[in-house]
Amino acid sequence: MHRVLGDRRAIAILLGPALLVYSLIMLVPIVWSLGYSFTKGNTIDGFSGNGAANFSRLFDDPAVRDALWFTLKYAAIVTVGQVVAGYLLALLYVFFLKKSSALIRTLAFFPVVLPTVAVGLLFQKFFQVAPQTGPVNSLLNAVGLDSIDFFGSAGSAFWVLIVMDIWRSMGFYAVLLFAGLVDIPDEVLESARLDGASGLRLIRHIVLPLSLPVLMSSLIFSINGTLKVFDSVVALTNGGPGNGTTPLTLYMFQTSFTYSDYGYGSTIALLLTVVCLLVSLVVYRVSQRDITEG
Amino acid sequence: MSLRMPRVRRARLSLFTAGTASLALLTSACGGSGAGSSAAPKEFSYLSVTENTTVKTALTTMSKGACKSANDALPLKVETVPQASLDQKLQLLAGQDALPVQFAAGNAPALTQQLEKSGKVADLEKELKSLGVLDQLEPAAVSTIKALYGGKVEVLPYEYNIEGIFYNKKLFQENGIAVPGTWDELVAGAAKLDAKDVQPFSASGQQGWPITRLVSTYLYRSLGPDALQKVADGKAKLTDPEYVKAAEEIAALGKEGYFGKGVGSIDYDTAMNQFLNGKAAMFYMGSWALANISDAKQNKVGAENVGFMPFPAVAGGEGSVDQYPSNVGLGITLGAKSFDKKTGEWVSCIAKNYGSTALKDHGSISGFKVNTEVKDANEVTAQVRDTIGASKQNVLWFEALFSTKATTVSQTNAAGLVGGSMSPEQFMKTVQDALAAQ
Numbered sequence: 070m071h072r073v074l075g076d077r078r079a080i081a082i083l084l085g086p087a088l089l090v091y092s093l094i095m096l097v098p099i100v101w102s103l104g105y106s107f108t109k110g111n112t113i114d115g116f117s118g119n120g121a122a123n124f125s126r127l128f129d130d131p132a133v134r135d136a137l138w139f140t141l142k143y144a145a146i147v148t149v150g151q152v153v154a155g156y157l158l159a160l161l162y163v164f165f166l167k168k169s170s171a172l173i174r175t176l177a178f179f180p181v182v183l184p185t186v187a188v189g190l191l192f193q194k195f196f197q198v199a200p201q202t203g204p205v206n207s208l209l210n211a212v213g214l215d216s217i218d219f220f221g222s223a224g225s226a227f228w229v230l231i232v233m234d235i236w237r238s239m240g241f242y243a244v245l246l247f248a249g250l251v252d253i254p255d256e257v258l259e260s261a262r263l264d265g266a267s268g269l270r271l272i273r274h275i276v277l278p279l280s281l282p283v284l285m286s287s288l289i290f291s292i293n294g295t296l297k298v299f300d301s302v303v304a305l306t307n308g309g310p311g312n313g314t315t316p317l318t319l320y321m322f323q324t325s326f327t328y329s330d331y332g333y334g335s336t337i338a339l340l341l342t343v344v345c346l347l348v349s350l351v352v353y354r355v356s357q358r359d360i361t362e363g
Numbered sequence: 364m365s366l367r368m369p370r371v372r373r374a375r376l377s378l379f380t381a382g383t384a385s386l387a388l389l390t391s392a393c394g395g396s397g398a399g400s401s402a403a404p405k406e407f408s409y410l411s412v413t414e415n416t417t418v419k420t421a422l423t424t425m426s427k428g429a430c431k432s433a434n435d436a437l438p439l440k441v442e443t444v445p446q447a448s449l450d451q452k453l454q455l456l457a458g459q460d461a462l463p464v465q466f467a468a469g470n471a472p473a474l475t476q477q478l479e480k481s482g483k484v485a486d487l488e489k490e491l492k493s494l495g496v497l498d499q500l501e502p503a504a505v506s507t508i509k510a511l512y513g514g515k516v517e518v519l520p521y522e523y524n525i526e527g528i529f530y531n532k533k534l535f536q537e538n539g540i541a542v543p544g545t546w547d548e549l550v551a552g553a554a555k556l557d558a559k560d561v562q563p564f565s566a567s568g569q570q571g572w573p574i575t576r577l578v579s580t581y582l583y584r585s586l587g588p589d590a591l592q593k594v595a596d597g598k599a600k601l602t603d604p605e606y607v608k609a610a611e612e613i614a615a616l617g618k619e620g621y622f623g624k625g626v627g628s629i630d631y632d633t634a635m636n637q638f639l640n641g642k643a644a645m646f647y648m649g650s651w652a653l654a655n656i657s658d659a660k661q662n663k664v665g666a667e668n669v670g671f672m673p674f675p676a677v678a679g680g681e682g683s684v685d686q687y688p689s690n691v692g693l694g695i696t697l698g699a700k701s702f703d704k705k706t707g708e709w710v711s712c713i714a715k716n717y718g719s720t721a722l723k724d725h726g727s728i729s730g731f732k733v734n735t736e737v738k739d740a741n742e743v744t745a746q747v748r749d750t751i752g753a754s755k756q757n758v759l760w761f762e763a764l765f766s767t768k769a770t771t772v773s774q775t776n777a778a779g780l781v782g783g784s785m786s787p788e789q790f791m792k793t794v795q796d797a798l799a800a801q
Contacts, residue, residue, distance in 0.1 A: 112458025113481050131796075199625030200633045218625045222784045310627055310784060311776040311793070326451045328768040329474070 105335035123336040132312060133337065136320040143316060144295040150235040151291050155242025156284065160272065163250045178240035189304025192233045223313025226306050230314060234301055242287055249283030250276065285356035292352060296345050317341045404701045407437040407709050408463035412446040415693060417725045418521045425720055430712040437705040450474055450767065457483055464706055468518055468696040471767045472511045475694050479517050485702040488516040491714065494707050499714035504730025507689045507757055520730020522692030524649035525751055526576065533668045534561055534644040546677045553621050556644050565643035567634040568626035571774030574613065574781055577647055579761035580674040580688055581609040587681035588758045595764035601795040610780060610787035617781025627778030639663060650728055650747045651692065657726040657740040666741035689757035691730055765798060772797035
């Protein structure tokens with residue numbers, strides 16, 4: 070075995086097919102798309118060179134600015150929300166429910182398995198004001214408040230989206246972080262307790278530092294997912310009202326496939342890629358430093 | 364390892380196998396059939412949207428009756444996609460040269476014209492003439508098509524609609540409202556209804572177009588029938604004060620709450636149901652709604668209680684009330700390359716028989732001549748058919764001459780205009796910017 074893996078040609082043979090397939094379905098389209106960003110046109114009219122016009126348009130387009138701001142705002146809030154809610158749930162499982170957490174774990178995980186479209190429809194009905202008054206507005210009416218048209222303004226639609234996405238994914242992060250917490254040796258906790266640490270102090274000084282690596286991976290995981298949010302927005306608001314809840318991904322999709330401007334769509338995709346890359350880099354740097362210190 | 368192959372040969376062999384495998388994978392994934400419109404068609408394939416059931420059902424009926432011989436030669440095959448994904452599907456099919464024989468040609472005329480320019484759409488005027496059935500198209504429908512598609516007949520008039528305001532006669536009578544002839548009377552009537560807790564209008568903000576239609580028709584009444592052509596030609600801007608005025612008037616209706624609660628969440632069917640259940644007094648809609656109005660199961664107020672009026676006049680305006688906004692529904696066209704003799708047989712059979720089949724079975728008015736006399740289902744249908752027959756000059760709708768981007772922008776922001784989250788100036792500016800962007 071060692072002899073086989075020590076042989077460069079053998080490695081090339083073993084890795085070659087996978088690398089080839091990966092290049093064909095991942096790298097080639099990326100480069101291809103990069104090429105498209107210098108063109109104008111679509112599959113019907115054909116493509117023609119457009120120089121750097123798409124890039125200068127990218128900087129002038131207020132819709133791109135709105136979409137980028139929305140994406141960053143959404144990613145920051147949902148990432149923090151998902152991971153914090155997940156972490157709190159995980160702490161609940163480990164320290165309070167202990168062995169009897171299976172039922173709660175299953176219930177909290179349940180939304181993760183639901184299809185996004187179904188969750189979107191569920192929340193639409195939940196927060197709707199017309200044609201029927203939804204449960205949330207009924208509750209507001211019951212305490213003497215007026216109904217709110219949650220999907221009528223970008224601000225309230227944004228918060229419904231945030232609540233929905235945190236609810237939908239916190240169970241997943243809870244399980245992920247639960248695995249990290251379970252890994253903390255009982256002896257460490259026991260000795261900390263003997264030294265007098267309990268409650269919040271135990272969590273702050275023992276549990277948090279020891280679960281930091283898994284917390285950081287959750288963060289990276291989450292931020293990359295939320296920057297690329299698409300399905301939940303389409304299912305809940307379809308980017309509306311107006312373009313009030315349109316992230317970069319949806320704007321890119323609309324530009325390419327609805328307005329049939331593949332070139333500019335590719336340019337927006339490139340911007341999204343750069344944003345993802347930068348954010349990952351920052352999170353990675355921060356996490357490296359923290360882990361070594363912690 | 365019992366097989367003792369020299370290492371080098373083994374390596375080459377594996378590399379070769381891997382390479383061939385990936386190549387095979389690649390060709391099977393990207394190759395596609397590529398067939399379709401380039402070769403002689405084997406089926407009368409028809410791609411349409413899921414939402415529209417009339418054309419599909421009427422064609423199926425005809426394939427078993429009047430067009431049986433055409434169907435035997437080239438069997439009808441219907442495929443549908445949701446309307447929202449039609450444009451994407453068309454672009455992909457056009458890119459692969461695999462458009463069906465007959466297809467719904469996009470949600471905006473702009474896409475149809477793009478397809479036409481790249482030679483994917485048959486020259487229907489020429490084809491219909493050579494088949495000798497051009498006279499089977501109503502002249503009014505032909506002129507609407509030409510106005511929409513740059514002077515060419517690029518689609519068949521499977522529908523011919525005029526638009527106006529359907530109203531609930533009973534609610535009007537109970538509240539002492541006469542059919543309004545001017546915009547001010549309409550607004551006053553709406554205020555009267557609202558005071559009595561009757562919702563004046565039902566409209567789908569989710570679709571958006573039922574609201575932008577109000578803006579455009581107001582524009583046609585106030586500035587005349589060329590109001591939006593001027594915008595398309597760049598001679599006027601939507602941000603000009605006289606254009607913004609129209610948006611202001613419609614926004615004012617919304618501000619008063621005349622469209623009811625949460626107009627942005629109201630979908631097409633809900634808006635229709637609100638009117639047909641007597642919950643709203645007026646409903647701006649096209650004549651295609653006659654199918655729903657004539658259906659006793661859907662229409663709880665009864666067809667006899669539904670009236671149709673033109674969009675009222677605007678005081679001092681240059682347009683007149685008999686200029687009805689008109690359209691041919693979702694444009695349905697035929698591919699250029701697949702138009703052969705067998706397809707021609709189908710097309711001439713459709714031209715001769717579709718008008719009466721659609722009217723008889725579905726109460727749907729098309730732009731084809733009705734060759735077998737059909738008795739009108741109710742008074743309002745008769746009224747609309749007479750109006751269509753008598754109309755001399757028609758106008759288009761708000762987004763008719765817009766790019767697909769401006770169309771989407773206009774329709775997705777319409778709910779904001781009447782919901783108050785967007786000012787009339789902002790709305791018109793957003794749409795004008797989208798128009799300028801392409």
